[in-house]
Structure formats: structure tokens, C-alpha cells
Amino acid sequence: MNNQPPSIDESSPAPIIALIMGSQSDWETMHHAADVLSALKIPYETRIISAHRTPKRLYDYVGSLVSKGFKAVIAGAGGAAHLPGMSAAITRLPVFGVPVQSKALNGMDSLLSIVQMPAGIPVGTLAIGRAGAINAALLSAAILANNDDDLAERLDQWRQRQTADVQDQPDTLPRISSL
Numbered sequence: 001m002n003n004q005p006p007s008i009d010e011s012s013p014a015p016i017i018a019l020i021m022g023s024q025s026d027w028e029t030m031h032h033a034a035d036v037l038s039a040l041k042i043p044y045e046t047r048i049i050s051a052h053r054t055p056k057r058l059y060d061y062v063g064s065l066v067s068k069g070f071k072a073v074i075a076g077a078g079g080a081a082h083l084p085g086m087s088a089a090i091t092r093l094p095v096f097g098v099p100v101q102s103k104a105l106n107g108m109d110s111l112l113s114i115v116q117m118p119a120g121i122p123v124g125t126l127a128i129g130r131a132g133a134i135n136a137a138l139l140s141a142a143i144l145a146n147n148d149d150d151l152a153e154r155l156d157q158w159r160q161r162q163t164a165d166v167q168d169q170p171d172t173l174p175r176i177s178s179l
Contacts, residue, residue, distance in 0.1 A: 015045035017140055018062070018070050020087070021100075022050050022077040029100045030076040032130050036137035040154050042144065051082040058083070062090040071144055074136045078102040081113035084123045094143065096136040097123045
């Protein structure tokens, strides 16, 4: 795993997913979302933006996403984890919050911070850590696929491969007899 978010390649298609995180250390979790977006050929842009240390930068960046053609935000944060909620307060785009596993409370602090949004400022909250990052990318893809037949086909193929991977695994669990 590369410990750095990818740099922006000006020759790539315009990004439609903003993949943001509160700190560099969150990339360890959030790269899983980037990997899925890349596999599904969904253009995205990564940014490190702290809701606490760089609030103006957050406001300016997230506030500009609609006019730039973005379709969704995936925001990962640990600890107090205000990044997803603040992003949702700034934009009308769907925001998917990924709680990053923290050392203090094993990610529960992040999860509760993201999931407890007031009525009117929704954040789609995913699982803590890797699974949440992957599912945030897949949920974004599912929404985009409603208006993109090519992406719908790629997503269907992804799901078929996932099913086949499970079916191809040998049944190695021990048999337990009932008494």
C-alpha cells in the first residue's frame, strides 16, 4: 500500500467523487475506497482536509464540489470525526461517512460522532475501518450506476466476481454433529 493519496492527473477524466480525510494517517483506511473506485473506473479526487484545523479550506473545497460536477463525497475521519457531518452541512451532495478506527476507543468514538447527525443534515454512515471504506465506494457506485449503464455493468460484474470468489472457496469448515 502506498502511504500517500494519489496526486491529481490532469489528463484523467474529471473526478466525480471527492474522497476526503481528516489526516494523512486516515489514508491507511481510505485507500480501500480509492482502490474500489479505481477498479470500477470511477474518477475521484483525494484531499486531506481537517474539519478542526482547516475549516475554511473545508468550507471552500466542499462548497465548490457541485459547481465542479462532483456527484458524492466520501469522508473518512477518526476521533471526534466531524469531517463527514461538516461536509454534509456545506453541500447538497450525498456524503458517506467512514469512521476510521482510532486507538482510544477502537473507532466507536468516530462511529458515534458520524452517525449522530441532527435531522436535516444526513450522512450515510458506514462500518468502521476497511469495510466501511469499501462499502462507501460501492454505495457511491450504486447511486451513480442509476444514470450510467456502463458503470452499472461494471458494478454488476464486480458483484458477480465477489459471489464467484465465495463459491470457489472450498468448504473447509469442520462438520459438527448434533447430539
